Amino acid sequence: MLRRQNPNLDPMSFLSGPSEMAQRIREFDWTGHPFGPPETWPQSLRSALAIALNSTFPTAIYWGSDLRLLYNDAWSSIPGPRHPGCLGERAEDVWYDIWHVIEPQFTELIVSGTGIFLEDQLLPMKRYRFEEETYWTYNFSPIRGEDGAIEGVFNSGMETTAKVLEGRQSSFLLGLSDSLRGATGTDDLGMIVCGALGKYLGAIRVGIREVQRAKSPGYRTLAEWTATDIDPVGDQFAMENIGPVALPLAAGKVGQIIDTSEVSEPTTREAFHSAGTGSLLAVPWMKDHRLEASLFIHRANAGRWSDADIALTEQVLERFLHEIEQQRSLEREQIMASEIDHRARNLLGVVRALVNQNSADDVPSYKAKLLDRLAGLSNTHSLLAGNRWSVVSLDDVLRNELSPYLSSDTPQATLEGPAVELSPDMAQAIAMVVHELATNAMKYGALTGVTGKLDVAWEVSHDEILRIKWQERTVDAGRTLRELDSSGFGTNLLVQIIERQLGGEFSRGLDTDGFKCEIVIDLRRDAGIPEEREVPNCPENGQGRTRIFIVEDDPIISMDLVDTVEAMGYEVVGTAGSVKAGLSQLAKVTPDLAVVDINLGKETSEAIAKHLVLRGIPFLQLTGYEFDATAGSVFDGRPRLMKPISEDSLAEELRKL
Structure with a gap:
């Protein structure tokens, strides 16, 4: 097989070939260099270098007493910018940054006369100005001269830093x-x-x-x-x-x-x-x-x-x-689950209050009224759920309640006004108001027959004051004053929601066309923070009854609580639906007991609870959340009822207080 090689050989054939390093070595000026001209190099160096130059594996030769460097193309990238200047230079000068690592290895090889293999050796090189953490697997093998003495070191290896x-x-x-x-x-x-x-x-x-x-x-x-x-x-x-x-x-x-x-x-x-x-x-x-x-x-x-x-x-x-x-x-899911539970319990509380507050002369009438109000709650809940309990437009709220009178070829109702976005709490409150007004219009006013008309118009001022005008137009505008009596649940509900929960103004009356009303609301106000109920002007324990103060942000539940505790024989000296209103009320009155809803819209009633504790006033806490983050707070360890509230449980807890 070896006979097939080119017979045209000469003593310098060990430097033949097209590789970059073979060319560099051939063209290098060896005059004055310790190696001398290549023609004078010993056969042992020629043979080793020929092997290196023709190898595709990174290979270098350290030759002579100074271990001067010769290498092939594959090895030339290892010294980085030191190539090609490191050709023929001393190992100690080329590898000044890692000499403390490889010098003992060279010494060991020369002393022992046997090769060295190192795997994943750390070599902290500074090839590019800054020290690098590099790892190498390589071997050092002795190259012996013609007399058998070690004249150089044969080195091959590869970088394993990535591995x-x-x-x-x-x-x-x-x-x-x-x-x-x-x-x-x-x-x-x-x-x-x-x-x-x-x-x-x-x-x-x-x-x-x-x-x-x-x-x-x-x-x-x-x-x-x-x-x-x-x-x-x-x-x-x-x-x-x-x-x-x-x-x-x-x-x-x-x-x-x-x-x-x-x-x-x-x-x-x-x-x-x-x-x-x-x-x-x-x-x-x-x-x-x-x-x-x-x-x-x-x-x-x-x-x-x-x-x-x-x-x-x-x-x-x-x-x-x-x-x-x-x-x-996960946190969003937990919050969502908690909010769903809270809304469901509050809704059940509202339903319970509607059942208690609803009145009629007979069972069928009672059932019809109750189902109507529950249907209104359900429609509003569906609207809000469809909007993921985010903002809802006033137009959508009105259309949701008045849709039967808007969709026909000859609509009985008209809506006119600019785009207005409502928070979920405010939308729910306004929807209840519109439902009550629409129900009354169907029973007594413009929507009792096909000839009546209802116009709902609204406007918003530059300071975000919403003004809603409700005008009914009937052929027979004989609505009686009895129908405008302010003692009914529906009327009380309107006043509670508009004036207390929304902090607005509600006016109503009859003109030649029929019933009309106007609602004024500050859109900048949070609907979840009701206004305080005026404190009765009565002396301390005026009638010998236990005085009770109620903090609840839902107006319907608040109304029901007032009626329930008064029926138990307590005297309600005030109600509030916000921390500000509660503290303001408590500055004017000293109750014997308090019923406090923990969550008031976007705030908690902790400040009110602390105020009650400082004054030595016992209180019962209410919540719609299954798990409240009240551990370590003033609420911790105090009596608590979950909504919806049982009358028997409420009576028992108040009795204990």
Whole structure:
């Protein structure tokens, strides 16, 4: 087989071939070099170099007492920018950064005369200005001269940094997963992730920031970990505004500063210096082509961020955001379940109150009235549920109640007004008002026959005052004053909702056309915070009855509570549906007992409860939530009833107080 080789050979054939390094060695000026001209090189060097130059595996030869360097094309990338200047140079000069590692290995080989194999050896090279963590698997083999003495070292090997880091990072991610399983909430998740990543990467500071677009746009720090004796930067250090970081982040790319002392802007450079930050990495998280979050890492020293560091950080950020989204989803489900339970219990409380408050001369009339009001509640509930309990338009609320009179070819009702958005609480309250008015119109007014007309118009002033005008037009406008009597439940309900719950004004009357009314409401006001009921002007324990104060934000339930406790023999000295109204009332009166709803719209009644405790006034708490976050609060350990409230349970608990 070897006979087939080209017979045209000469002593310099060991440097033949088209490779870059063969050409460089041929063209190198060896005059004055310890090796001398290649024509004089010993056969042992020629043979070893020929093997190296014709190998596709990274191979180098360290020759002579100074271990001077010769190498092939595959090895030329290993020294980085030191190539090609390292050709023929001493190993100690070429590898000054790792000489403390490889010099003992050369010594061992020369002393023992046997080769050395090293697997995944750490070699902290500084090829590109900054120290890199690199790993290599390689061997050193002795090259013996013609007299049998070791004249050089044959070296072949390859970098294994990626493999080593991948294995280490896999272990890190497995450990992180174990830690995340024990997280108790979103804050704990963030601290676990930032702390683990910071320690793994040798950082001084790691944080996760989330983009906020609602209300006050900007960035919010979700979590930040710092090494010992390092101060956090929080939201004050706006790295997203720093050019080298902001521009890549906005484009969905990694931003990094390898040396903060070289930042051109003086204020920013000083801020980094004050924070003890030598280098910085910022990794973005994009959603729908928009920046949603970023993870930042600070190191004390300047230095490059490896591809492995960046890839790991991206993985960790993705895992964190996945975990936090799961946590938030679970929290949303829990809140939703709690809200559904709360709304259901409150609705049952309203139904119970309607059953109690409804009155009629006979059972069929009672049944008809009750079913009508329950149907109205159901329609409103469906409308709000269809809008996911978010804002609802006034037009939708009116159409929902008056649809039978709007859809025919000759509609009996007309609606006219600008677009007005209502909160769920306000929409529900206005729907109940419209239902009562429509019911009365069907019984006594314009909607009793086909000839009557109903016009509903509304307007909103510049200061968000809503004015609704209800005008009925009938052929027979003989509605009697008895029908406008203010003592009925329907009328009381209208007054309670409009004036107390909505804090508005309600006026009504008869003109030549028929019944009319006007409702004025401040849209800036929260419908879930009713106005206070006027305190009767009566002396302390004027009639010897136990005096009771009621805090409840739903007007129907409040009305029913008043009637129920008065029927039990208590004297109601005031009601309130908000903390402000409750504290204002309690400044004027000293009740013997109180019934307090824990949740009042968007606030809790804790301030009222504390006030009662300070004054030594016992109270019974009411709630529509199955589980209230009241542990450790003033409510903890005190008597409580769940809505809907049983009269027997209410009587028993009040008796105990």
